[in-house]
Amino acid sequence: MKKILKFIGKYKIFLVLSVLLATVSVILQLYVPILFGDAIDQIVAEHQVQFDTMWVLLREILVLVAISALATWIMNMINNHMTYHIVQDIRSQAIRHIQRLPLSYLDRHSSGDIVSRIIADTDILSDGILLGFTQLFSGIVTIVVTLIFMFSKNFWITLLVIVLTPMSFLIARFISSRSFEMFHKQSETRGNQTALIDEMIGNQKVVKAFGYEEKASERFAQINADLQKYSQKAVFYSSLTNPSTRFVNNVIYAGVALVGAFMIPGGALTVGGLSVLLSYANQYMKPFNDISSVITEMQNALACANRIFDLLEEEEESPDVEGTINEVKGNVSISHVDFSYDKNHRLIEDFNLEVDPGMRIAIVGPTGCGKTTFINLLMRFYDVNQGNIKIDGKPIDGLSRHALRSSYGMVLQETWIKDGTVRENIAFGKPDATDEDIIRVAKEAHSWEFIERLPKGLDTVLHEDSISQGQKQLLCITRVMLCLPPMLILDEATSSIDTRTEQQIQEAFDKLMKGRTSFIVAHRLSTIRNASLILVMKDGKIIEQGTHEELLAQGGFYNKLYNSQFQAV
Structure with a gap:
């Protein structure tokens, strides 16, 4: 209470007014029995009734009841x-x-x-x-x-x-x-x-x-x-x-x-x-x-x-700060990071990484090894337990979450579109984008082909089941390409797209990633052969790192992971 x-x-003003009106209504209602009692007492005996006084009392009762009813009505409105x-x-x-x-x-x-x-x-x-x-x-x-x-x-x-x-x-x-x-x-x-x-x-x-x-x-x-x-x-x-x-x-x-x-x-x-x-x-x-x-x-x-x-009363995430990055170059430094969802089960331990501006970092490994968790830490969806992550030398907990997240463009395996027009879904991160910009980017992302076929084009209202999973993913890719973020995170960004379209989008991504620091999570290892650095993760730790050729030459875990794609079942 x-x-x-x-x-x-x-x-408070309405509350006081309500109490006052309730008081007025009640007092008037309670005064009415007194008038009725007085009216009854005007009946002394047979042929001894004071009608003049009684009618006056009854008129007073009628007026009081009317005022009380009006006060109750106004009180209920309030x-x-x-x-x-x-x-x-x-x-x-x-x-x-x-x-x-x-x-x-x-x-x-x-x-x-x-x-x-x-x-x-x-x-x-x-x-x-x-x-x-x-x-x-x-x-x-x-x-x-x-x-x-x-x-x-x-x-x-x-x-x-x-x-x-x-x-x-x-x-x-x-x-x-x-x-x-x-x-x-x-x-x-x-x-x-x-x-x-x-x-x-x-x-x-x-x-x-x-x-x-x-x-x-x-x-x-x-x-x-x-x-x-x-x-x-x-x-x-x-x-x-x-x-x-x-x-x-x-x-x-x-x-x-x-x-x-x-x-x-x-x-x-x-x-x-x-x-x-x-x-x-x-x-x-x-x-x-x-x-x-x-x-x-x-x-x-x-x-x-x-x-x-x-x-x-659930505890909110840690307070935000006003720190910003004026011009993001894309240098990412990760030093001695530990993290776990459950305190009794450590997931990422002593994670260290130095990323120079413009590098393409691919992250591979078996399911549950911590790839997506690493992305969550980069975006500060979760805070690290120990260690720190820096962008251009600034710790990310010293930046506002908006400033940090606007530095990244993110395409996830789990697609999401809101109930709204195609235009609203694409311009989600850049509401002031013109139709020309949207159409140009849609053509680059190869989503314009199916958008044109929709009943009202960009004005078609979409719902969760209006389009296929692959089309949703194309829209999500278009959404990111429209924002032109300084850094990219692609978490299985083409998992629901056919091979031919994926090759075309890969070309668009290559243009988009040029000069931008990019983090790519992929299961299809053929899509990350051109990465500047491949991180091989297992049980929350980096067990191998290097280029595609270097890792194959080592003949380690990555080599087995890569060659398993081509083995007959």
């Missing part, structure tokens, strides 16, 4: 305004925070679970906050003002009501503590369900290709059963609150009626006065019913808020 209040604090802006702020902060989280967090959590926290959990939190504003404010004011009015009417009956009230609190507290646990499990399970749906639908071709449909359905059914179980228990516990508190309230109401009835013959109370106290007893107890219902919803909302704030 304290964390939510930090977001609410931005809207509460809606506050609630949706608070949720908007939470979602905006969550998205900004995700952009600053280290990749390690995103690696550990499924995208479906993160989406569930930002969308579903904030929606439920929104409902809880809205109910809280609408019911809690009015409820608390109603309780306080009702007691004041009741004390003004009869001290002993009011004292009876106060003595019996804690029973409602105890019952509500007992039930809500158990419902919170179930709502928390419900929220977690809903996140797992979203993650599974995202995973299965996003990879439906693989699911069908391997006949995994039945197993996927079984996994979903298990999660769905857990969600049903936790939801049912949460609803069961929460549904006990209202009838339980209503039972206590009815006991209180009966007590007021009984005690008041005994007071009337002695003249300590009039019939009108008793009707006022009964009305107040009812008004006094109604907020407890409302608040008990709100507490149930709030348990669900707070359980969801817990997951949202877990995300918001």
Whole structure:
């Protein structure tokens, strides 16, 4: 609640206005029973009714009810305004925070679970906050003002009501503590369900290709059963609150009626006065019913808020600095670098490398040897555990991440296009590029051939499955070539492209890499024969380095790796 209040604090003026309107509405509603009581007391006996006074009182009641209704309507409008802006702020902060989280967090959590926290959990939190504003404010004011009015009417009956009230609190507290646990499990399970749906639908071709449909359905059914179980228990516990508190309230109401009835013959109370106290007893107890219902919803909302704030409180990547490189020459120095994803399992150990400007560095080795990890360290997607990496003599942790990453053009094996036009996808890193520039680069990257065939050319809107994997990779290559970065990183950049197109793109890359420091990760060793230096990695260490000819002449690991391409299976 304290964390939510930090977001609410931005809207203090609306909060104060809402409380004031709630107070006005409640006071007017509670003054109405007094007027009704006075009106009843105008009926003295048969043929002794003070109609003139009664009509005046009834007109006053009508005016007060109208003003109270207007105040409640405006209060609800204000509460809606506050609630949706608070949720908007939470979602905006969550998205900004995700952009600053280290990749390690995103690696550990499924995208479906993160989406569930930002969308579903904030929606439920929104409902809880809205109910809280609408019911809690009015409820608390109603309780306080009702007691004041009741004390003004009869001290002993009011004292009876106060003595019996804690029973409602105890019952509500007992039930809500158990419902919170179930709502928390419900929220977690809903996140797992979203993650599974995202995973299965996003990879439906693989699911069908391997006949995994039945197993996927079984996994979903298990999660769905857990969600049903936790939801049912949460609803069961929460549904006990209202009838339980209503039972206590009815006991209180009966007590007021009984005690008041005994007071009337002695003249300590009039019939009108008793009707006022009964009305107040009812008004006094109604907020407890409302608040008990709100507490149930709030348990669900707070359980969801817990997951949202877990995300918001995740430690961000180390603070950025303002360091920049005015003109990148491309000298890269790596000195005694150690790194591991898991502290118990060292991946890269004592890595050393000196790269002169314009060199082409090829990185080869068996799967899992640390090639892509090395690229992640160059781009500072992960920070090294020990040692340092320098560009043109400046440590990369002394540069802003934007300055560092804008120094590289990166084409990955895992392609990515956003939902948008072909133009937007190509100009992703250079939004001010002209169509002439885009078309020229697309022709160099050999992507223009298929772009021309699209229904609207550059204006064709692409989705994840709009084009083939190879075409996506061509777009990613075009995107990098448009930016003309000082350095290049090519991680299996042509893995999804046919041999003929790959040869043509290789020519384009040769032009692009001329004079630029380039790092090339490749499994097809024939594509790196012209590299200035080939690093052979195994178990996170460089075990061999040299040119293609030098490494073949050594007859070591690289020689075996290269010749294995041509061996018959």
